[in-house]
Amino acid sequence: MPRVTIGTAAAAAVAALLALAGCGGDSGTGRGVPASTTTATSDTRVIEPGRPGETATVIEPGEDIEIVEGGYNETDVRFVEQMIPHHRQALAMAELAQERAQDERVILVADRIAAGQGPEITALEAWLTDRDLPVPPADTEHDHGLPGMITPLQLEQLGNTEGAEFDELFLTYMSQHHAGAIEMADAALTGGMDQPALELATDVSVTQGIEIDRMSELLDSL
Template identity: 45%
Template sequence: MTNRRARILAVVTLALVLPLVVFMVIRLDGDTGTSAPQPVSAPATSAASPTASPVPTDLTVIAPGRPGETAATRPAHEVRDAGPAPHNSLDVWFVRMMIPHHAQALAMAELAPDRAADPDVRAIAERIRASQGPEMGMMRGWLQTRGLPAEVQGHDHGTMRGMQSPEAMRQLAAARGADFDRLFVRMMTEHHQGAIEMATNLLTVGSDLTLNEFANSVATEQTVEIDRMREVLGG
């Protein structure tokens, strides 16, 4: 019985003493001579943004074919690095002819503010200046992108459909008031009809999609302007 009490007493004593021993060990181990433990510094990080993952080189895209042709699968980098859209010699000819054609229309339109009597004529001339000026820039850029000169050696631009003769241009510049309005409408209507014919022809023979859209826009917008000019003078 005595032995049993002794064992119980030993167990109770151990249960009381052991936590104190553990606490002292922890306290002694953490005591570094400072009043409080220092925070652990986070690993240094770069201020730069994480480097983006490289673009996979095995991606493919579907490239649509020409009208009547099937689409083809091509590596993505080939499509991304592709040059200007395919064009043919008739596309180039159209652009080279349309630039001086537009230039004459602008020259005619620039006479209207000081000479036209009808405000509707002045408004039509202003629309022509606002549209055909940027269009000339687009066409010059189209040639420049492809390394093509805008000039055509040995070609007489005066033979193009709708182009007005130097004498007609002098008469327009000399006219004033209602005379200017009538002459402007007649000359610009002929000029627009020539541009519409050039644009319509390109739609059947050209291969560049950008020029195709441009030619369609020229034919549509200038047809509308012809109708407006005819309304100004009562048909």
């Protein structure tokens, strides 16, 4: 019997994370709760995309389907709680651009990153709070050896430069940072199960991939 996971589009991931309340618990294999499953009869033809590398499922009218709602697992929790300090460091780097960048295009990139990742942090924190899980404390964005994170020394170096030197260093470090976020998102898409978290992971992967391409273009033009 085909299974359909209820969710919103990737563009609504932040709103979905803020709106969907979860519950605490443990599935027995880590932090998480099992999803609930109901059976329904489809009245239209539905094409449900598969996970990365998997084919789509075609559901014909009149066919019984299992509708899977809710539930999350350890992979979802790790993605959410680790993406918070990761995003916080990106914001710290973006804030430096306001006073130190020379190229207006670099400032625009930094503004876009801040505008996107600030609300995402709020949504990620709400996801944990709704499930009675602790939110990583403030000032921990430099304490994690997460993919793409720059070291405290590198952040200090960035804060001590300005002008053209800052622009080049910022684009280099932020591209590295984004690549790490994509790596984390891809891991969530492979092993996670919570739909809002998966939608946010998709958004991170797509958006930051586009921003990496833009920063690469800017680096070549400096």
